Amino acid sequence: MAAEPPAPSAPGLSQALTALHLTGGARSRAELTRQLGCSRGVMGYLLGELTDAGLVTVEPGSERPGSGGGRPSQLVRIAPDAPAVIAVQLEPDSLVVAKVAIGGVRLASEERPLAPEPAVATVVTDLGAMIAALAAPAPAVAAVAIAAPSPVSRADGRALAPLHLGWSDLPLRELVAAELELRGLEGMPVEVANDANLAALAESRRGAGRGAAQLLYLTTGHAGLGGGLVTDGHLAEGAHGYAVEPGHLTVSFPGAPCTCGSTGCLEVEADNRALLRAGGQPDVPLEQLVAASARLLDEAGAGDADALAAVREVAHHLGTGLASLVNLVDPDRVVLGETLARVWRLVPEEISSRVAARAFLDRLRKVPIEPAALPHAPLIGAAELALEPLLRDPRAAGAAAPG
Numbered sequence: 355m356a357a358e359p360p361a362p363s364a365p366g367l368s369q370a371l372t373a374l375h376l377t378g379g380a381r382s383r384a385e386l387t388r389q390l391g392c393s394r395g396v397m398g399y400l401l402g403e404l405t406d407a408g409l410v411t412v413e414p415g416s417e418r419p420g421s422g423g424g425r426p427s428q429l430v431r432i433a434p435d436a437p438a439v440i441a442v443q444l445e446p447d448s449l450v451v452a453k454v455a456i457g458g459v460r461l462a463s464e465e466r467p468l469a470p471e472p473a474v475a476t477v478v479t480d481l482g483a484m485i486a487a488l489a490a491p492a493p494a495v496a497a498v499a500i501a502a503p504s505p506v507s508r509a510d511g512r513a514l515a516p517l518h519l520g521w522s523d524l525p526l527r528e529l530v531a532a533e534l535e536l537r538g539l540e541g542m543p544v545e546v547a548n549d550a551n552l553a554a555l556a557e558s559r560r561g562a563g564r565g566a567a568q569l570l571y572l573t574t575g576h577a578g579l580g581g582g583l584v585t586d587g588h589l590a591e592g593a594h595g596y597a598v599e600p601g602h603l604t605v606s607f608p609g610a611p612c613t614c615g616s617t618g619c620l621e622v623e624a625d626n627r628a629l630l631r632a633g634g635q636p637d638v639p640l641e642q643l644v645a646a647s648a649r650l651l652d653e654a655g656a657g658d659a660d661a662l663a664a665v666r667e668v669a670h671h672l673g674t675g676l677a678s679l680v681n682l683v684d685p686d687r688v689v690l691g692e693t694l695a696r697v698w699r700l701v702p703e704e705i706s707s708r709v710a711a712r713a714f715l716d717r718l719r720k721v722p723i724e725p726a727a728l729p730h731a732p733l734i735g736a737a738e739l740a741l742e743p744l745l746r747d748p749r750a751a752g753a754a755a756p757g
């Protein structure tokens with residue numbers, strides 16, 4: 355049967371590749387055709403283009419037809435040598451680098467611990483070595499994206515305040531690109547974005563935020579509190595990439611002093627340090643913070659009344675901040691990451707009742723709140739960011755691919 359030319363409203367190559375990407379990189383041809391709502395002829399045209407670009411393979415299906423006979427549907431897969439990307443998660447205490455294929459499949463990864471307040475030059479050299487090692491074997495790497503624990507100026511990739519690493523304003527993209535050039539990876543596109551923003555993107559595409567039209571995400575990993583807003587699958591980044599930074603909403607007056615110079619900010623009233631403070635425990639160095647907070651949460655989970663009271667106090671502030679954010683951005687789902695997810699699991703009513711008391715519309719009072727679903731969400735989000743140009747323009751990606 356001759357392939358018909360694509361109808362004007364036919365879903366394009368980008369939609370077909372994205373659909374495959376979001377379902378793990380393998381799909382039956384029949385399912386893909388159904389999902390895109392196109393004719394079999396149009397699907398034939400799209401798969402021909404994607405195969406020619408070296409991005410997918412179409413294999414005979416092994417799945418038996420249910421009833422009524424007929425041939426099993428062919429299987430469409432991301433080609434093993436289709437370009438991949440490198441995702442980086444830079445944390446205050448570790449460096450994680452992963453090579454990720456279209457479809458979100460992790461091909462290889464490496465993690466190294468970081469000493470407290472590491473030297474910038476050491477981290478950039480280590481990062482260059484780890485990226486080069488993962489880039490060397492096939493498939494080729496099309497781009498690198500870094501999740502940084504800092505507000506990031508997206509246009510030039512500057513990490514403006516990576517305070518938890520002990521660094522000040524830093525041209526991270528420029529430094530990493532220069533290091534990669536020394537290692538034979540000249541011209542490699544490098545993106546840098548805020549880690550909580552990328553975690554929000556990951557949860558929206560692959561985690562607890564799937565299907566939400568307007569996802570509000572808040573998280574506390576180490577110190578401080580970050581977040582992100584994902585609208586119809588795309589990050590809201592603001593004019594410069596600083597949106598959404600929920601950590602400095604005032605939730606308590608006068609409240610605890612914050613690094614920003616103010617007091618009572620959400621990030622000092624609802625992060626790991628706030629939990630320890632509320633539990634009457636002494637402050638600990640950054641590298642011990644996550645473990646100390648986890649112990650307190652474990653005690654609360656085991657029914658310890660003092661620990662539970664501390665969790666309730668933090669949940670109260672979190673609910674206050676959430677209510678303001680819900681009023682501001684009208685989400686249809688809220689996802690809470692890391693420590694905030696544990697707080698939610700322990701005392702959900704403390705948070706939801708606070709949101710209900712302060713949200714201005716009845717509908718917003720009932721916004722669903724869920725714990726995050728993905729481990730290493732910033733890393734997964736970085737891979738999504740690095741893959742975006744490939745998914746947006748599969749033809750250009752195929753043309754740039756080696757061979």
Ligand SMILES: [Zn+2]
Binds near residue numbers: 612613615616617619
């Ligand atoms: Zn602040």
